[in-house]
Every structure is written in C-alpha cells, then in structure tokens.
Amino acid sequence: MDSNYIKFLNEDLTQLKLLLTPLIAQHITVVNDSVRCLNLACGRADESGILREVLAPYAEDLQIFGVDIRERELDVARSRWRSDPHTSYTFLYHDATKLHLINELAQLCDIVVMRHQNYWNGAITWQHIYDSALNRLSPDGILVITSYFDKEHFQAVQAIQQLGATLITTVRNPISRPVTDAPNKSVDRHIAIFKKQSNT
Ligand SMILES: C[S@@+](CC[C@H](N)C(=O)[O-])C[C@H]1O[C@@H](n2cnc3c(N)ncnc32)[C@H](O)[C@@H]1O
Numbered sequence: 333m334d335s336n337y338i339k340f341l342n343e344d345l346t347q348l349k350l351l352l353t354p355l356i357a358q359h360i361t362v363v364n365d366s367v368r369c370l371n372l373a374c375g376r377a378d379e380s381g382i383l384r385e386v387l388a389p390y391a392e393d394l395q396i397f398g399v400d401i402r403e404r405e406l407d408v409a410r411s412r413w414r415s416d417p418h419t420s421y422t423f424l425y426h427d428a429t430k431l432h433l434i435n436e437l438a439q440l441c442d443i444v445v446m447r448h449q450n451y452w453n454g455a456i457t458w459q460h461i462y463d464s465a466l467n468r469l470s471p472d473g474i475l476v477i478t479s480y481f482d483k484e485h486f487q488a489v490q491a492i493q494q495l496g497a498t499l500i501t502t503v504r505n506p507i508s509r510p511v512t513d514a515p516n517k518s519v520d521r522h523i524a525i526f527k528k529q530s531n532t
Contacts (some may be wrong), residue, residue, distance in 0.1 A: 340380060344519045345381070346382075347400075347520065348499055348520050349386060351384040351520070351523055352382070352523070353386050353388050355503070355523070356387065356443075360387075361442070361472035362391065365390075365392040366391055366392065366393040366394045366395075367387050367391035367442050368397070368439065368440070369397070369445065370398075370431075370443050370468060371398040372461065372465055373400055373446055373450065374406075374409065374423070374426070374445055374447075375409075375448065376405045376409050376412075377406075377409035377412075377413060377423065377445055379445070384396065384482050388419065394418060394420070395419075396413075397422050397435070397437065397441070398421070399425075401428070406423045415516065417439075424436060429460035429463075430464065431464040431468045432464070432467060437468050440468060440470040441469055443469075444466075444473075444474075444476070447476055447478045448479065448480055449479060458488070459491050459495070463495050466492075466496070472528075473527075474527055475525070476523065478521075478523045479524075480511060480514070480519070481521060482516070482517065489524050492524075493526075497526040499526055501525055502522060502524040502525075503525065504521070504522055505520050505521055
C-alpha cells in the first residue's frame with residue numbers, strides 16, 4: 333500500500349472512531365464485562381483496530397469476529413490483527429446469509445457492524461444478510477451500518493426496519509472523504525444504528 337493511501341485510510345478510521353465512540357457509549361448494553369462484536373462482510377477488516385479501541389472500555393473480554401466470502405481479504409486481516417489477552421480476533425470465511433451455521437457465532441453478539449454494506453449490489457442478498465445479522469444479535473444488541481452513498485443508505489435503512497429492527501439514529505459524516513472516480517460516494521458517508529427491539 334502506498335503511503336498516501338495509508339494516510340487516507342488512517343484519517344478515515346480516525347473519523348469513524350470519532351463518530352462511533354459517542355454512539356456506542358449511548359447505546360451499548362454490556363453484561364459480565366464481556367463483549368462479542370461481529371464485523372460482517374468485513375473484507376480486509378481495516379476497522380478492527382478502532383473497534384477494539386471503541387469497545388475495549390466496556391469489556392474485560394472483547395471478542396471480535398470478522399466474516400466475509402473473500403479469502404484473500406480475510407488473509408490480510410488475519411495477518412494484521414492479532415489477538416491479545418483482552419481482545420480476540422477470529423476471521424471466518426463464510427456466507428453472511430447463513431450465519432446460523434457458524435459454530436463460533438452460536439452465542440449471540442452484542443454488536444454487529446457492517447461497514448460499507450452493499451445493498452446496491454444485490455438487494456435480495458443483502459436483505460438476507462441483514463436478517464441473518466439480526467438473528468445473531470442479542471436482544472439488547474445494536475446493529476451498526478455505514479454506507480458509501482445516500483440512496484443505498486436510505487434503502488438499506490428501510491430494509492433493516494422492515495425486518496423488525498428499530499432505527500435509533502442515522503448520522504451524516506460531515507468530513508467523509510470522497511471516493512475517487514465515484515461521484516456522490518464517500519467513505520462512511522452515513523452511519524446508522526439500530527436496536528433489535530424497541531425500548532418501549
Ligand atoms: C463494499 S465491501 C465492504 C468491505 C469492508 N467492510 C469495508 O468497509 O472496506 C462489501 C463486502 O461484502 C462482502 N460480501 C458480499 N456478499 C457476502 C456474503 N454473502 N457473505 C459474506 N460477505 C459478503 C464482500 O466480499 C465485501 O468484502
């Protein structure tokens with residue numbers, strides 16, 4: 333990776349952390365000092381470090397699982413993100429529409445993150461992915477999505493609500509970096525948080 337790209341990547345992640353920190357603080361529910369986080373459709377899982385930084389204050393024992401169907405990207409993630417005594421990383425090659433088949437996810441997760449979810453690339457597949465994600469979320473858990481562009485984001489938000497989740501908030505990233513050669517797309521342009529069930 334060239335140094336300019338790494339600089340952009342780090343700036344994107346710093347901004348994502350800035351936006352996520354207060355949202356997580358407000359909405360996470362922790363039981364027993366243990367947090368299970370599923371990073372769904374994680375690709376190279378560049379955000380693994382900031383997930384650890386944002387979630388570590390809530391967990392003596394933090395378990396972060398990444399799932400994707402691109403083995404090469406998962407290998408990059410595996411070589412980069414190593415477990416330590418407080419945080420374990422597990423990267424799994426699996427179809428995200430069938431999370432119920434993954435033994436490591438038999439226990440429900442406190443938070444599911446889908447950075448740059450890809451509804452536009454196949455609405456039916458992504459509806460199945462969202463459904464599968466909600467199915468692996470604990471009753472008090474939170475689902476976080478980010479999106480590259482407006483229309484895709486609002487369609488994804490609608491699809492997730494139709495599956496029974498409650499939209500808590502959706503935030504427009506004020507300094508989202510434009511994606512080169514993709515007009516109207518930018519990195520983590522929108523972030524939305526859902527609860528599996530309403531608090532009422
Ligand atoms: C737009 S990329 C986002 C990757 C990463 N989260 C990021 O922000 O850079 C969408 C990801 O969804 C993954 N994906 C698509 N369909 C999938 C499926 N059925 N199961 C698991 N991952 C899937 C792709 O391999 C890809 O890594």
